[in-house]
Amino acid sequence: MVAAVTKSNPNRLRSLGFLCPMFRLKNLRQLTCLFVAVWLLLSPSLAQEQDFMEDFLKREYSLVKPYRGLGFSSSSQWDLMGTAMVTPDYVRLTPDLQSRQGAVWSRVPCYLRDWELKVHFKISGQGKKNFNGDGLALWLTKERMQNGPVFGNMNQFTGLGIFVDTYPNIDKSHDKRQLETQRAFPYISVMLGNGTLTYDHDRDGRTTELGGCTAIARNSIYDTFLLIRYVKNRLTVMTDVEGKQEWKDCADITGLRLPLGYFFGASSATGDLSDNHDIISMKLYQLSVERTTEEEEQEEVLLPRVDNMDQFQVEVEDEGTSGVHLFFTFLFSVLGLGVLAVVGLIVYGRWKENRRKRFY
Numbered sequence: 001m002v003a004a005v006t007k008s009n010p011n012r013l014r015s016l017g018f019l020c021p022m023f024r025l026k027n028l029r030q031l032t033c034l035f036v037a038v039w040l041l042l043s044p045s046l047a048q049e050q051d052f053m054e055d056f057l058k059r060e061y062s063l064v065k066p067y068r069g070l071g072f073s074s075s076s077q078w079d080l081m082g083t084a085m086v087t088p089d090y091v092r093l094t095p096d097l098q099s100r101q102g103a104v105w106s107r108v109p110c111y112l113r114d115w116e117l118k119v120h121f122k123i124s125g126q127g128k129k130n131f132n133g134d135g136l137a138l139w140l141t142k143e144r145m146q147n148g149p150v151f152g153n154m155n156q157f158t159g160l161g162i163f164v165d166t167y168p169n170i171d172k173s174h175d176k177r178q179l180e181t182q183r184a185f186p187y188i189s190v191m192l193g194n195g196t197l198t199y200d201h202d203r204d205g206r207t208t209e210l211g212g213c214t215a216i217a218r219n220s221i222y223d224t225f226l227l228i229r230y231v232k233n234r235l236t237v238m239t240d241v242e243g244k245q246e247w248k249d250c251a252d253i254t255g256l257r258l259p260l261g262y263f264f265g266a267s268s269a270t271g272d273l274s275d276n277h278d279i280i281s282m283k284l285y286q287l288s289v290e291r292t293t294e295e296e297e298q299e300e301v302l303l304p305r306v307d308n309m310d311q312f313q314v315e316v317e318d319e320g321t322s323g324v325h326l327f328f329t330f331l332f333s334v335l336g337l338g339v340l341a342v343v344g345l346i347v348y349g350r351w352k353e354n355r356r357k358r359f360y
Contacts, residue, residue, distance in 0.1 A: 060077055103267035104266050115284055266279050
C-alpha cells in the first residue's frame, strides 16, 4: 500500500519529508509531528469558536474604548449628562469637586431576558477615609436622563439600582449604640424600585436594600470590577477589587423580576465631599439559557418586583430605641400623668365642694 502511494505521488511524500523530517525518525518524533499537524487542522475551528463567543457581546448596550458611540450626535448610542466627560481612557462622571452630578445613559432599551454586565470602574480622590463622597450607581430603569439625589439620579425610580456607596451617612445621624450594626465602606447595595419606594440617604439605603457587601474599591492600586448577572429571575452581584482576577460573591437575589425595555446607565454625585468617579468600560453579554416550556410561558412582567420580600428584610435598629428617645418618652409620660393627676384633683375638689353646699 505504501509502495503504491509512493509510486502514485512521490512528490507529495518528498514535500512532507521536507516540511516535517520527523516522519523519517522514530515513533516518538512521528507522534510529535502528528500532534502538530492535528493542532494546525484544529486551529481554524478554535478561532471560529472564539468568534462565536465574541458574538454574545452586545455592542449597542456596551460602553468601551474609544467611546465612539458616546456623545451628542444622532448616531450615538449613549448620552452624556451633567458633568460627565469623555477622555481617551475613561468616562468621568464627576470630578473631585464639590456639588457635581454626572451620568451616561444608553439610548437603546434592553430586551434581553438573560444578560451579564461587566463594569470596569475607578473611584479616586484626595480626601481621606470618610472624607470623600458620595459614590456611583449602575442602573437598569424605565426612566433615563433624570437628575436627582440618588447618586445623581432621580428618587422613586422604576427598575434596578446598584450603588457603590463610599460615605457612611448613618454615622452622623444615629447614636453610638448602632456601631455594632454599622458597615465598612465603600459598600455595594442592591435596590429594586417600583416608582414609589424612596431611597433613604440618611440610612445609606438600608430600609430598601435587597443585598450587598463591603468592597474596598476606592483609591485601589488594582483594577476594580463589578459583575452583574441576571438569569432566570435571579440576580447575582460579584466583585473583583483585590487584584486576584477572581470573582467574589456580593449579593444573590432570587425571584427578582424585571420588565423588558429598560435602559442601562451609570451616574454619580458629590456633595460637600467629593471624588473622581470614572467608568472605564461597561460590557453587556447576552446569555444563552435553556428554558422549559413553563418558563417560556411565564407571565409578562409589567412592574419590577421580588417574589418573596420576607427574605430581604434588613435588620435596622429603630431610631425609636435610642436612649435619648426613651428619656423623652419617659419624661413626657410623667408630665402627662402629672397633668392628669392635677386635673383629677381639681375635679374632685369641685365635686366635694358642690356636695358640701347641698347640706347647707
